[in-house]
Amino acid sequence: MSLVITGASLLGEKTGDLYVDDSGMFVDEAPSGAETLDADGLVALPGLVDLHTHLREPGREDAETVLTGSQAAALGGYTAILAMANTSPVTDTAEAATRVWELGREAGLVHVQPVGAVTRGLGGEELAELGLMHRSRAGVTVFSDDGKCVHDARVMRRALEYVKAFGGVVSQHSQDPALAGPAACCHEGELSGRLGLPGWPGIAEEVIVARDVMLGRHTGSRVHVAHVSTAGSVEVLRWAKAQSIDVTAEVTPHHLLLTTDLLTGYDPTYKVNPPLRPQEDVDALREALRDGTIDAVATDHAPHARHDKEHAFVDAAFGMVGLETSLGVVRTALPDLSWSDVARVMSVTPARIAGLTGQGQSLAPGSPANVVLVDPDASVTVDRDTSASLSRNNPWHGRGLTSRVVHTVYVGRVTVRDGALA
Numbered sequence: 001m002s003l004v005i006t007g008a009s010l011l012g013e014k015t016g017d018l019y020v021d022d023s024g025m026f027v028d029e030a031p032s033g034a035e036t037l038d039a040d041g042l043v044a045l046p047g048l049v050d051l052h053t054h055l056r057e058p059g060r061e062d063a064e065t066v067l068t069g070s071q072a073a074a075l076g077g078y079t080a081i082l083a084m085a086n087t088s089p090v091t092d093t094a095e096a097a098t099r100v101w102e103l104g105r106e107a108g109l110v111h112v113q114p115v116g117a118v119t120r121g122l123g124g125e126e127l128a129e130l131g132l133m134h135r136s137r138a139g140v141t142v143f144s145d146d147g148k149c150v151h152d153a154r155v156m157r158r159a160l161e162y163v164k165a166f167g168g169v170v171s172q173h174s175q176d177p178a179l180a181g182p183a184a185c186c187h188e189g190e191l192s193g194r195l196g197l198p199g200w201p202g203i204a205e206e207v208i209v210a211r212d213v214m215l216g217r218h219t220g221s222r223v224h225v226a227h228v229s230t231a232g233s234v235e236v237l238r239w240a241k242a243q244s245i246d247v248t249a250e251v252t253p254h255h256l257l258l259t260t261d262l263l264t265g266y267d268p269t270y271k272v273n274p275p276l277r278p279q280e281d282v283d284a285l286r287e288a289l290r291d292g293t294i295d296a297v298a299t300d301h302a303p304h305a306r307h308d309k310e311h312a313f314v315d316a317a318f319g320m321v322g323l324e325t326s327l328g329v330v331r332t333a334l335p336d337l338s339w340s341d342v343a344r345v346m347s348v349t350p351a352r353i354a355g356l357t358g359q360g361q362s363l364a365p366g367s368p369a370n371v372v373l374v375d376p377d378a379s380v381t382v383d384r385d386t387s388a389s390l391s392r393n394n395p396w397h398g399r400g401l402t403s404r405v406v407h408t409v410y411v412g413r414v415t416v417r418d419g420a421l422a
Ligand SMILES: NC(=O)N[C@@H](CC(=O)O)C(=O)O
Pocket: 054, 086, 146, 147, 148, 173, 271, 272, 273, 274, 300, 302, 303, 318, 319, 320
């Protein structure tokens, strides 16, 4: 079905109509017999791309499935998501990656691109089938042991050398296990001492970021730093980019707005890896996103079932959901960011990092019609119970966020209309 999207402000600038033919591509002229989607007063951005989503299928379909995660993504304005490999079983074979890719196609709401594990079973020792996963139908280009750090420098070096051959990238969960061990559950500082919670110091992240940019320089391969959380990591990244080292980095919405003092009530909703940090770190992350030191915003959407999350703080699972709220959080945390900068950090650059270029990160004729239409002035109070996600570990519940996703279009098909699944 062809489509005419009328009256949107394109990237927050000039107002115009967008035309989509029945193959789902943007075209120059209005196709005849097209459906009309009213976007008067809305801002049109290319469909958002999330470099870091946890779907829990296979293994924990009680917390999220590829379908429910895809629904949450569409509601958040996404048209592509990268599904992390820490499922059960782990996505460490071509067969497992192809299965996730197929489930994404069946759901049909966003492009679901599997991330392949770096090591077999996320064990940190033996490389997974990196080449086979890349050559599979899923065409995996991003590899990550996320949830765990590839802490052995020799393994990380070999992974970087291996993926270089086909232009892949390793996305690292930077957490030195000796400095932030398995018990570490909140930012190490004055507050963790007062609360009696085992601390996870910023340096545990920074030493791995520093090591990995040097391994990136040594191998000439591509390193991506997942969920950067400290000012020290930003300093390392700034230095590395000044040396033209091929490193990219992402920040989560929650690390741009929430701080460690939320933990005073011991509410496990706020327990996440890496932990929420003090305001100085939040300020440094915002500045780094503005100036391009951090390339992208990625949700790290990490759904967990109630019985894994509702425990004493030290025992609860790490992670929070984020797909449906990310745009609102970014607008709230950085109201000065232009819409074209929002498109850069939430769509164009993440697509480039993931090797998804040409798959719909432009509003120009000839591009697949992936577009999100946003009400820039709306303010929304988040209600975790209206979420499409199967999980309720939502740190934004009850908060007001700026802007609202009104419609999402994925390859010419309306997936979200008036804020609801179409
Ligand atoms: N972010 C989290 O706190 N949890 C993630 C794993 C991860 O991103 O490290 C998860 O899979 O639940």
